[in-house]
Amino acid sequence: HQKPIATPSRTKEILNKYGFSFKKSLGQNFMIDSNILEKLVTNAGVTGAAGVIEIGPGIGALTEQLAKQAKEVLAFEIDQRLLPVLEDTLSPYSNVSVIHQDILKTDVTHFIKERFPDQEVKVVANLPYYITTPILMKLLMDQLPITDITVLIQKEVAERMSAQPNTKEYGSLSIAVQYYTEARVVMNVPKSAFMPQPNVDSSVLQLKMRKEAPVYVENESFFFDLVQASFGQRRKTLMNNLSRHFKGQMSKDEISAILDKVQIDGRRRGESLSIEEFASLANGLYTYVN
Numbered sequence: 554h555q556k557p558i559a560t561p562s563r564t565k566e567i568l569n570k571y572g573f574s575f576k577k578s579l580g581q582n583f584m585i586d587s588n589i590l591e592k593l594v595t596n597a598g599v600t601g602a603a604g605v606i607e608i609g610p611g612i613g614a615l616t617e618q619l620a621k622q623a624k625e626v627l628a629f630e631i632d633q634r635l636l637p638v639l640e641d642t643l644s645p646y647s648n649v650s651v652i653h654q655d656i657l658k659t660d661v662t663h664f665i666k667e668r669f670p671d672q673e674v675k676v677v678a679n680l681p682y683y684i685t686t687p688i689l690m691k692l693l694m695d696q697l698p699i700t701d702i703t704v705l706i707q708k709e710v711a712e713r714m715s716a717q718p719n720t721k722e723y724g725s726l727s728i729a730v731q732y733y734t735e736a737r738v739v740m741n742v743p744k745s746a747f748m749p750q751p752n753v754d755s756s757v758l759q760l761k762m763r764k765e766a767p768v769y770v771e772n773e774s775f776f777f778d779l780v781q782a783s784f785g786q787r788r789k790t791l792m793n794n795l796s797r798h799f800k801g802q803m804s805k806d807e808i809s810a811i812l813d814k815v816q817i818d819g820r821r822r823g824e825s826l827s828i829e830e831f832a833s834l835a836n837g838l839y840t841y842v843n
């Protein structure tokens with residue numbers, strides 16, 4: 554019986570066999586700790602009924618652990634050099650398909666409808682760090698028919714995505730992610746679990762898709778623009794950031810009146826506002842501007 558792919562010895566053996574060299578530009582840091590991967594898969598709640606979408610299988614370290622627990626795994630890999638490797642390393646598992654595609658250019662909804670028509674679907678991945686945020690925002694904005702996303706990402710990004718008001722990590726990214734999901738950091742993962750070791754610490758972030766938005770918003774793009782503007786200059790007050798954002802459109806007095814109406818003090822900073830407060834502020838301003 555062979556050792557798991559996610560071990561230093563097996564990984565080195567596979568890399569040598571194929572003369573594979575890592576591409577930093579593709580965020581290639583492979584997992585070499587199978588205990589951590591087992592925990593990740595358990596935390597993701599992967600069961601024999603689940604269809605799993607994986608992004609960036611690499612040489613199959615996580616894919617193998619998923620294949621053991623899930624009904625089926627569909628993995629998208631951009632690096633063509635990894636296709637023959639995966640064909641070899643994943644040959645014991647008949648429930649895995651690898652697709653050679655850039656996830657950012659993939660119509661994931663289409664694949665879910667075609668491959669996983671009547672089952673629970675989850676996304677589980679060790680993401681390439683250079684495009685963590687674009688990948689996650691794409692998956693959220695596409696409103697995929699999935700229950701949750703469990704990903705290994707840069708610790709700092711995981712903290713920003715799951716941050717609560719009045720913390721230094723809280724910002725427009727926290728609101729964007731938490732508008733669509735309930736976000737929590739599941740565990741931290743040391744650099745030593747990867748080959749090659751990245752320069753940054755990592756965490757597992759879990760995003761549970763919301764069935765409904767947590768707040769009512771009149772116009773989503775207006776809301777997200779307002780949130781962004783409110784964090785524009787973090788050290789400035791809300792009033793300051795708002796009057797800059799609405800320059801030529803609304804006077805300070807008009808902005809003040811709306812802040813009064815929604816009972817938010819303009820001397821506060823954006824980082825102290827909850828998502829509910831941002832929603833009532835956005836709705837107040839939107840009604841006034843339109």
Ligand code: SAM
Binds near residue numbers: 581584632680682
């Ligand atoms: N899952 C493997 C593991 O845990 O060992 C590899 C994870 S590695 C951090 C990221 C993987 O994503 C690499 O295999 C890389 O080639 C792939 N990748 C990078 N950009 C991608 C993209 N746009 N679409 C799909 N895969 C991508």
